Amino acid sequence: MTDPYTRIVKKTQDRLIPFIVHWELTYHCNLHCPHCYVAPQNSREELTTGEIAEILDTLKGAGTLYVIFSGGEILTRRDFFDIASYARKKGFALRLLTNGTLIDEGVANQIKNLNPLSVEISLYGSRAETHDGITACTGSFERSLKALRLLNERSIRTVVKCLMMKGNASEFGRLKQLAQEIGSQFIYDPVVIPKIDGSMDPCRNRLDRTELYSLFYPEVHAVKRDDDPREDDLLCSAGLNAFSISPYGDVYPCMAFKESGGNLTKDSVCQIQHSPIFSKIRSITLSDLPECKGCELVPYCNRCPALAWLESGDLFGPSYADCVVARVIKSIIDTKRERAVIESRTRTSIQNIRREELT
Amino acid sequence: MEKKIPMRSPSTASQIIDEEAVVIVPSEQMVNILNHLGCRIWDLADGKRSVAEITEILTQEFDVSYETAFKDAVEFTGDLVEKKMMEFVGEGKEKE
Numbered sequence: 499m500t501d502p503y504t505r506i507v508k509k510t511q512d513r514l515i516p517f518i519v520h521w522e523l524t525y526h527c528n529l530h531c532p533h534c535y536v537a538p539q540n541s542r543e544e545l546t547t548g549e550i551a552e553i554l555d556t557l558k559g560a561g562t563l564y565v566i567f568s569g570g571e572i573l574t575r576r577d578f579f580d581i582a583s584y585a586r587k588k589g590f591a592l593r594l595l596t597n598g599t600l601i602d603e604g605v606a607n608q609i610k611n612l613n614p615l616s617v618e619i620s621l622y623g624s625r626a627e628t629h630d631g632i633t634a635c636t637g638s639f640e641r642s643l644k645a646l647r648l649l650n651e652r653s654i655r656t657v658v659k660c661l662m663m664k665g666n667a668s669e670f671g672r673l674k675q676l677a678q679e680i681g682s683q684f685i686y687d688p689v690v691i692p693k694i695d696g697s698m699d700p701c702r703n704r705l706d707r708t709e710l711y712s713l714f715y716p717e718v719h720a721v722k723r724d725d726d727p728r729e730d731d732l733l734c735s736a737g738l739n740a741f742s743i744s745p746y747g748d749v750y751p752c753m754a755f756k757e758s759g760g761n762l763t764k765d766s767v768c769q770i771q772h773s774p775i776f777s778k779i780r781s782i783t784l785s786d787l788p789e790c791k792g793c794e795l796v797p798y799c800n801r802c803p804a805l806a807w808l809e810s811g812d813l814f815g816p817s818y819a820d821c822v823v824a825r826v827i828k829s830i831i832d833t834k835r836e837r838a839v840i841e842s843r844t845r846t847s848i849q850n851i852r853r854e855e856l857t
Numbered sequence: 858m859e860k861k862i863p864m865r866s867p868s869t870a871s872q873i874i875d876e877e878a879v880v881i882v883p884s885e886q887m888v889n890i891l892n893h894l895g896c897r898i899w900d901l902a903d904g905k906r907s908v909a910e911i912t913e914i915l916t917q918e919f920d921v922s923y924e925t926a927f928k929d930a931v932e933f934t935g936d937l938v939e940k941k942m943m944e945f946v947g948e949g950k951e952k953e
Binding site for chain 2: 503615655
């Protein structure tokens with residue numbers, strides 16, 4: 499029997515209710531990470547406080563519960579707390595994605611007053627040298643770490659997020675341990691995505707197959723998942739009960755798939771949900787993917803349509819980064835099977851190494 | 858109890874989907890689903906109406922006796938106060 503929450507989530511998918519909204523409030527950032535996917539459109543003005551409040555009103559009426567505020571760096575917006583307080587007053591559940599460098603005691607107190615579900619801070623290494631080398635900002639490691647401590651002291655749920663790359667893969671274990679020591683959850687992502695303007699520059703930092711194997715080996719268990727995708731399964735929830743809003747009000751099926759379905763300063767949620775690109779992306783099933791549908795890696799793969807599109811411009815093609823990850827996972831599972839290290843937690847493990855779910 | 862005024866706790870997050878309410882208490886990391894009747898009480902608990910006034914509305918909308926509706930409203934609001942989802946913010950009118 500389906501639990502009530504799962505039943506409601508299914509209902510929001512069936513009815514195209516934007517239950518979860520990922521909102522990039524700004525593309526401004528005080529760090530300079532080379533792997534960042536953001537590509538600001540300098541000729542455009544970001545939404546004003548008033549425009550954002552109006553859109554929040556619209557989202558409340560459309561059925562949104564979760565709002566994830568990210569950037570750029572959200573705290574570079576001087577009106578951030580006006581926006582977030584208004585969102586809380588409207589009853590949204592907030593997740594805040596930040597680099598944490600602008601959080602001092604006062605800001606931590608303001609965040610506490612928001613009662614967010616979580617504050618998620620990126621750490622790119624277990625040492626200042628590594629993290630600051632990636633952010634190109636001396637002192638950023640100490641400031642981010644201090645922010646995590648300030649928030650944890652205030653009993654705010656925090657998450658340490660890390661994109662695993664060539665520059666930090668060797669610190670994976672120590673970073674995971676650091677997160678545990680300070681009382682934060684730890685989430686990592688093994689795939690660097692291209693910039694949203696199509697530049698593949700960030701992908702130079704991607705781990706190769708050998709590095710991925712070393713990273714995943716302790717994390718992946720020995721049994722493939724038991725729910726192999728069927729050919730008519732939908733492959734992604736983008737455009738169903740979730741979408742992404744840019745700092746300019748443009749609405750995308752997800753934050754990595756920058757084909758706009760409309761703009762919330764002039765289009766309704768209904769118009770956007772029924773736009774050609776939204777209709778297209780939510781209809782894709784395995785049977786629509788000529789290269790993927792017969793692939794032996796399907797049971798190990800979590801293909802991301804946005805990544806496929808960013809890599810090759812083909813929404814129906816494979817995502818080569820995901821192919822590499824799937825091949826590595828299969829290889830590890832095959833090896834562990836041979837060693838008869840059978841555990842029953844593999845399905846969870848496979849999901850855990852994917853980019854994090856929205857909720 | 859009739860005069861008490863319940864209010865949705867400002868610390869919660871909530872959304873109504875098809876006459877059911879999804880209510881989150883962030884500090885507890887807890888999600889609660891309220892059924893049709895609970896959802897209506899949640900919606901009416903605006904910090905202005907007393908339990909008696911909410912009960913009157915329920916009797917009109919749900920074809921139920923005042924006594925039954927009152928019992929439900931009292932139990933429900935009490936339960937939600939205990940779960941930090943609601944609070945009593947004052948006293949208003951009793952049933953006339």
